[in-house]
Amino acid sequence: MIRAAIVGGTGYTGVELLRLLANHPNVEIVAITSRTEAGRPVSKLFPNLRGYLDICFTEPEPAQLAAECDVVFFATPHGVAMDMVPALLAQNTRVIDLSADFRLADPTIWEQWYGRPHAAPHLLAEAVYGLPEINREAIRQARLIACPGCYPTAVQLGFLPLLEHQLVDPSRLIADAKSGASGAGRKAALGTLLCEAGENFKAYSVSGHRHLPEIIQGLQWASRSSVDLTFVPHLIPMIRGIHATLYAQLEHEVDLQELYEQRYAPEPFVDVLPPGSHPETRSVRGNNMCRLAIHRPSAGNTVIVLSVTDNLIKGASGQAIQNMNLMFGQEETRGLMHIAVIP
Amino acid sequence: MIRAAIVGGTGYTGVELLRLLANHPNVEIVAITSRTEAGRPVSKLFPNLRGYLDICFTEPEPAQLAAECDVVFFATPHGVAMDMVPALLAQNTRVIDLSADFRLADPTIWEQWYGRPHAAPHLLAEAVYGLPEINREAIRQARLIACPGCYPTAVQLGFLPLLEHQLVDPSRLIADAKSGASGAGRKAALGTLLCEAGENFKAYSVSGHRHLPEIIQGLQWASRSSVDLTFVPHLIPMIRGIHATLYAQLEHEVDLQELYEQRYAPEPFVDVLPPGSHPETRSVRGNNMCRLAIHRPSAGNTVIVLSVTDNLIKGASGQAIQNMNLMFGQEETRGLMHIAVIP
Amino acid sequence: MIRAAIVGGTGYTGVELLRLLANHPNVEIVAITSRTEAGRPVSKLFPNLRGYLDICFTEPEPAQLAAECDVVFFATPHGVAMDMVPALLAQNTRVIDLSADFRLADPTIWEQWYGRPHAAPHLLAEAVYGLPEINREAIRQARLIACPGCYPTAVQLGFLPLLEHQLVDPSRLIADAKSGASGAGRKAALGTLLCEAGENFKAYSVSGHRHLPEIIQGLQWASRSSVDLTFVPHLIPMIRGIHATLYAQLEHEVDLQELYEQRYAPEPFVDVLPPGSHPETRSVRGNNMCRLAIHRPSAGNTVIVLSVTDNLIKGASGQAIQNMNLMFGQEETRGLMHIAVIP
Amino acid sequence: MIRAAIVGGTGYTGVELLRLLANHPNVEIVAITSRTEAGRPVSKLFPNLRGYLDICFTEPEPAQLAAECDVVFFATPHGVAMDMVPALLAQNTRVIDLSADFRLADPTIWEQWYGRPHAAPHLLAEAVYGLPEINREAIRQARLIACPGCYPTAVQLGFLPLLEHQLVDPSRLIADAKSGASGAGRKAALGTLLCEAGENFKAYSVSGHRHLPEIIQGLQWASRSSVDLTFVPHLIPMIRGIHATLYAQLEHEVDLQELYEQRYAPEPFVDVLPPGSHPETRSVRGNNMCRLAIHRPSAGNTVIVLSVTDNLIKGASGQAIQNMNLMFGQEETRGLMHIAVIP
Structure with missing residues (x-):
């Protein structure tokens, strides 16, 4: 034990x-x-x-x-x-x-x-950055894990395949991200009262959110180049879930669906949906999965990646346990196979 | 298997x-x-x-x-x-x-x-009425189980100890019950659209709800007498959960807290909360438990029982599996020990 | 002005x-x-x-x-x-x-x-208790108005016709009341965070709520007798609105629908719905109206009155302005005829 | 009349x-x-x-x-x-x-x-396109008004000043838009049930939404050039409100705040918020206003415009009445000065 x-x-x-x-x-x-x-x-x-x-x-x-x-x-x-x-x-x-x-x-x-x-x-x-999808072997050996933030997990998993292969312009990345109110934590605060955050939608911290440097660091590791990211977080009137809508400019032709499917085929907690899909945050509510869909409207150069996670699971506590499993030689998925609760 | x-x-x-x-x-x-x-x-x-x-x-x-x-x-x-x-x-x-x-x-x-x-x-x-708290042995032998409705489960579990001991006036029972919208099922209907049922609260079917005869039947089995119940269901602007607020008139003095704790001590899925508690529906969201609290304001004759369940679990699918476990000689709690998801 | x-x-x-x-x-x-x-x-x-x-x-x-x-x-x-x-x-x-x-x-x-x-x-x-439906003339002359609480407004308007005519047993009144979270006010508190109060339903203060003595006082004025009320407030996962479900035991036969319609015919802000109705809180959202429906299931002795108000309007600020209009010789409805916002 | x-x-x-x-x-x-x-x-x-x-x-x-x-x-x-x-x-x-x-x-x-x-x-x-902010004089003379869609109103009002002055690259516009469920209309449909759309967030119609050609048409009128827009709509778990998060690449230096304030100073229903603001959808709930905020993080070339409207008012019925007022020589704001309902 x-x-x-x-x-x-x-x-x-x-x-x-x-x-x-x-x-x-x-x-x-x-x-x-x-x-x-x-x-x-x-x-x-x-x-x-x-x-x-x-x-x-x-x-x-x-x-x-x-x-x-x-x-x-x-x-x-x-x-x-x-x-x-x-x-x-x-x-x-x-x-x-x-x-x-x-x-x-x-x-x-x-x-x-x-x-x-x-x-x-x-x-x-x-300290090892605890995103198993990029650092699995280092995590196994680590004494100290820095577990990624909720936005950084959803955004990095969405962009990784594009950046690792230098397929997009790294100076023109946009992450329009939306989070449920549990991302603000359990603390008495006016802004996340049901009467303030309910039936309401807004952006926040557009001038700079603390997750921005973490995301940029991760994207730079992936692209092995400088990265410029515009990051706009929003507050959704619900409890759990992150939806990141990612925009990038394609510079090289490739089968994006195949790229993502291959990249994440070995990953137990990243699910690439079929072409044309729109992942829902509730499909991962209470669950450690990140679900992704890749779109390229009108076959233009703009790639859109939709990425959803449960901010408290894959964006925090589930990922922490995934790290623990790796550090202690357990099966990586142990204790993490709960099915999301719908409805 | x-x-x-x-x-x-x-x-x-x-x-x-x-x-x-x-x-x-x-x-x-x-x-x-x-x-x-x-x-x-x-x-x-x-x-x-x-x-x-x-x-x-x-x-x-x-x-x-x-x-x-x-x-x-x-x-x-x-x-x-x-x-x-x-x-x-x-x-x-x-x-x-x-x-x-x-x-x-x-x-x-x-x-x-x-x-x-x-x-x-x-x-x-x-057909055996599949409420294990009253029919456990019959369920073990049954070929055909009639799984109780969602309101009937919450209401019966709340009233049972009072009626089984003839402690209250059976002709003056009130169940003011509230349910999340999932109780209406997954079907396209105007009344349960987010724009109709969201940010709104109302009673419905006050003149007679189909769960009424089922509840009365169960309460009569318990009290071994005729029962008169006023049952008012309401629609809560949320997805899951039932909260039944039950009112009865005490006719005999007894330690109600002790009565309930003893009655349900052997029950794996009924939890009697400490005196003064107010059970929350989210405490059983995604979970097979029924949580109860007993109140008697100002030491008067009116007993109030608060009863919460997840209408889709203990009020439906979880209870069905609890029945299956009993019918097939499995441990009664097998596959049903998920902890409720909070927040 | x-x-x-x-x-x-x-x-x-x-x-x-x-x-x-x-x-x-x-x-x-x-x-x-x-x-x-x-x-x-x-x-x-x-x-x-x-x-x-x-x-x-x-x-x-x-x-x-x-x-x-x-x-x-x-x-x-x-x-x-x-x-x-x-x-x-x-x-x-x-x-x-x-x-x-x-x-x-x-x-x-x-x-x-x-x-x-x-x-x-x-x-x-x-001080004049500012419920125009019982105190209109006194309000016109008053220097100091005590504006009624939100629960007391919904509960009193629902019970008044029954008590004024001594039609029900005053010792057996029940008010099962439900309120949106705005009733708790705009203050940073854990309990009304979206992540705590959202997708959740619970009773609170069953052992005694501060609105209880105010309600009893009002009901006693109406019935000119001692009154015993069981009052159970609940928190609804929404922002605005109160729904009071009221139970009383009829002691004299009367046409309840006609009684209510006559009692409130002159009242600009009390609306008695047709028989069989279920008033919705959203029908008064942002509006000064109290809407009522009267039910008597199976023609028994239990009368059920459903009463909805916007807790911030008829339950507070709108009623305050209604009082002001009366005190200053304005038309009573002036500035208060906003139609509720649906959806 | x-x-x-x-x-x-x-x-x-x-x-x-x-x-x-x-x-x-x-x-x-x-x-x-x-x-x-x-x-x-x-x-x-x-x-x-x-x-x-x-x-x-x-x-x-x-x-x-x-x-x-x-x-x-x-x-x-x-x-x-x-x-x-x-x-x-x-x-x-x-x-x-x-x-x-x-x-x-x-x-x-x-x-x-x-x-x-x-x-x-x-x-x-x-037919005159009924966006008063670009077509006021034509509306006054019109027999037939085509009232703009909800997304097109929020997106056009956000982009107009940038495009009218050719300040941004018209081939690289992004509109990440989010709407409450009332945008889907009042019809029985599985997808907008409270149990499906509540506590959930997702994109939809990423491959092409019917509002796209209308938005592009309007942006092209403004820029007097070809325009390429990436438009991603999302469904918010709430009833009313649109939030459009707009991204453009600045090509000429200008004081953006002043540009917007001057452009919209004469407009009764467009409100440019102070620098650093984050407009909330609830600030226009039930109200005909469009509120805008302009951001330029790190003084880079990416301009972010946040635009909120009530999809049923400025995005539909309020705008229709604004058009009617203009067509019939009424004061433009008549009947439209309701203050948004908060909370």
Whole structure:
């Protein structure tokens, strides 16, 4: 059994880790921590867990976690993991960080977007970016995983085949992305009240979203060239799901459908739909899949890729468990084969 | 392996049976039928199943189903099962009917509510009402199960302990029930369009809903007396979930919390919440549980029971599988331990 | 022109007052106050007002409000108005309080439910309960209006004809009430996030809601007897609207439909639907109407009244303006004849 | 008084015309027709109109409509107006067609997208495209108005200033557009059931949507050049509102904010938001405004325009009334100054 703990378990990625890990046949949940909720049963916050996982939140104690766990998941806001990770690694406990702390290879860019110096820059080179579709072998060997963000997962999986083969102009990429409100996390805030975000649609952070540098970094790794991306996120009046509508300018002729199907044939969690399809976010609700469709209207040069994920699963907690499976020599899909819930 | 088929698989109870059976370790799905969709992959209608269940709809052929299956589920509108069931039983194939055809013991009442004579009245005495919480042993022996309706499940489980002990006035029961729109099924209809049912709340069928005689029948079995129930269903602007708010007049003093906890302690799918609780429908979304809370404001004589289920699971497809497990000697909870999805 | 100010204008009743008053032909909005937002344009908080009402929030200054206004609306949390009202009345400025401060005639009951002594108990006898359907003449003469709560409006209008004629047992009344999330106000809170309240349904405050004593007081005025009410509020996953499902036990035979139609024939904002109807909350969305339907299933003794209002209009801001019209000799319906928005 | 009739009044643009016209001080609604609902009160279909507009649907009789009306609105599916309009015009009744019949100047393109020959091609030259922001003077003189589609309104108003001044590359325009479900109309269809379209987001018709030729036609008029547009519509899980996210490549330096503000300063129903804004669809819910924001991230060459409208108002019925006001010498904003409903 893999002994696992979750630090910062009161958010939506935390409850989703719990839901998925509680059903994972090879995992024992050793602890779930929260400074504010220590001593309270998790089922008080998350009534779905009642009868399935009857444990209480505890105070986060790094030494104890290191002693008791094989792996620690961080489901914390940015800035928390980078303070605690060095102590855990020092005791040979592996870390899967769902926050942004180790996603950017360059600490100056991190500082620029997060407004303070990085606390553990010496670990950035070691941290493995946890997108199995590009880093599977490195993940198997990793001690520290930087789990990709929700938008970055949907956007990168959509663009990868085009960029890896240098088929499109890397200076003219557009990602028009839409997310359900759970992407904003479980925190009291006016903007995501049902009365504010319900029956409403809007763009936000058009001048610059923190996921932008992460996406560009990933696209540059794929294209091995400089990339210019216009990224516009929007808030959908629903709970779960990301839909990224991606635009690129084709520079070389190729059978796009075949390209995508071949690229992702070995991938258990990327599904290339038949030509002419329109993937729906609900087709992956509660599920670790990314579903893609490729369009080229009027046989012109503009390629449109439609990419959907569940922002809390493939965009966060499911992907984290996929990483864990790889790190611990488990079957990659174990504990992740839930069918999406429709309707 | 239990060889199972689903007749009429294009509705919401059909897709939910598929989702649950596809993950059931002891079931092989032999066929799913639909006259209108025969030949089409189920994943065309239900994109969540793509990659998990790649079979096609077929024409319903009773002889073939009987030959190939141990059990046939009917997820059809009323009036279909009663025509096909006799042939299946004659060949020793067991039947779990999710429709209303075999729920009412009295064929004259069936005729009165459904507007035509019952086609197989000779089977009504044999059909077992598939509510395991009252009929577990009979279910184990049954050839033909009449799976309870969604409202009847939530209402009966809420009232049972009070009526079984004759603690309340059986002539003054009220069930103010609310259901998500999936209760209306997957059919093109103006009333359940997003633009009609969304951001809206209303009662319907106050003068008489087809679930009323089924509920009264069940409550009378429990109380062993005549019962008068006022039943008002409402449509909630959401997809899944039933919330029944039940009112009864207490006639004998008793510790209600203890009564409910003892009654349901052995039940794997009924959860009595602590005093003061308010169960949420989302706490059972995608899950086979019924969660209950008991209130008695100001220590008066009015007892309020709050009862929530997922209308498609414990109110339909999950309960059907719970019945199947019992009929085939499986562990009752097998394939039904999914944790509800929150958020 | 009636010179009007709003104290505490950052909530949903505040913006709704602004929307309705901005289109009222006889009103000049002199000020809208907010301690936290003073200096900020109202259209920053409420983008619907941009181009229609380009004023800024100001600090609340009672002396200045008294000098400049004919009437001051309080759209504040409870406990604010009772401190400021005496100074306004002293300068002959009339007050319409949308909060709970002056709704309960008995200050000890107020203290019991709000946890502190009332600050202006000497004004309780003067305050007029602003339900025009029972208090029209008193409202015309009033200096101080206590505007009814949202649940109390829907429940009282539904029960009034039955109680005024002593037709039902006053000790056995049930109000199963459901409200959209805007009833919880515009404040950052976990419970009304889209991800918590969306796609979910639950009861709350079953052990006692602050609107209960107000409703009982009103029902007792109507029945001129003691009243016992079981009141269960629920949260609907939508923004606006209240649906009260009311149950009473008939003790005298009467033509209920005719009773209601006659009682409300002169009322511009109460609409009795034809027999067999099910009023929808959206039929009054953005509108000051209360729509009612009366049912008596199987001709039994249980009467069911269905009552819908927009909790922010007839349940708050629209009713406040209806009161203002009466107080200032305007036509009662002026500025309130918006047709509900469907779909 | 302008005597007006509506042909085909059972859809969402029909009820919205009724709602707006019923409050218009200079309009008398003479008739509303529907073959299927003739004889039924409109308030049976649209309960919001009860008490405000108590008329019945009638059979469409062109001769009678021509005799009794100054103007006839067509709120019909495509293909109906083109058959009836010639007779109306022949009797000097003016026509405002909300359907697609007269929007495309070239009948061969109409035939290509709608699959049959145009029935009144001789009227295409006379028909005036009813977008007041480009055609105000022609509208004043018109007998026949082709009211723009919902997507075309939002997209054209967003792009116009850029194209009129040839500031961007006309061969590289992208419109990523999102619409609430009311855009699909009021018809029983699986795809827009609450259980299918709720809690879900998807693109549709990526290979070609019928609004595409209309948008391109309008953009070409503005730019006086050939235009290439990539248009991707999406379905939002909400009722009302369109959000168009527009992308263009800047070729000439200009102060974009000033450009837009000057272009639209005289327009009563186009609102250019301050720099850095993100317009919300709810800010125009129930309102005839189009709100725009212009972004240029990192001062690069990609211009992003965010454009929101209510698809049923500025995208349909409100714009139709704006046209009527112009045609009949009324103040352009009359009957259209409703403030959007928030929350």
